[in-house]
Amino acid sequence: ASGSGKLLLGFPHSRADVVLGKLVGRTAVLGAAIVVGLTITLVVALALFDSFAPVDYAVFTAMTLVLALVYIGVMVAISATTGSGGRAMAFGIGAFVVLEILADxxxxAALFVVNGFSVPSGGAAVPAWVAFLNVITPSTAYT
Known part of the structure; x- marks a missing residue:
């Protein structure tokens, strides 16, 4: 709407450069906020608790940043494939709903269909593909 995209693409940058730049920039902004929040949490934890596992906290911080990168990547990809901000917002919200609510x-539902539209008996083992689908969403994998 402001013409900044046309101006940017008027320079010798490819569309891939622009999308990668958006991904890196947005990840840096959210990553900085996450790091600040987790640093404050670290100070509070050090003040209140006798023991602390720095490696575990570092891994937790890294995985939190990876989760942010995944969601930012999904949203930037959606934004890059749509023609308007309104559609990008609608598809982004839809993707979030699918990944967070409907993914459970x-x-x-797939097991119900594969089982002949009936509920598996109580003693039946859950197939491996159902277990995989249960952990494939970013938030579940993070947890």
Missing amino acids: IVPL
Whole structure:
């Protein structure tokens, strides 16, 4: 709307450069906020608790940053493939709903269909593909 995209693409940058720049820039901004928040949490934890596992906290911080990168990547990809901000917002919200809310229902619905539209008996083992679908979303994998 402001013409900044046309101006940017008027320079010798490819569209891939622009998308990668958006991904890096947005990840840096959110990553900085995450690091600041977790640093404050670290100070509070050091003040309140006798023991502390620095390696575990570093891994937790790194995985939190990876989760942010994944979600930012999904949203930047959606934004890059749509023609307007409104559609990008609608598809982004839709993707979030699918990944966070409906993702718990899809594996059970698929098992229901594969099982001949019936609920598996109580003693039946859950197939490996259902277990995989249960942990494939970014938030579940992070947890």
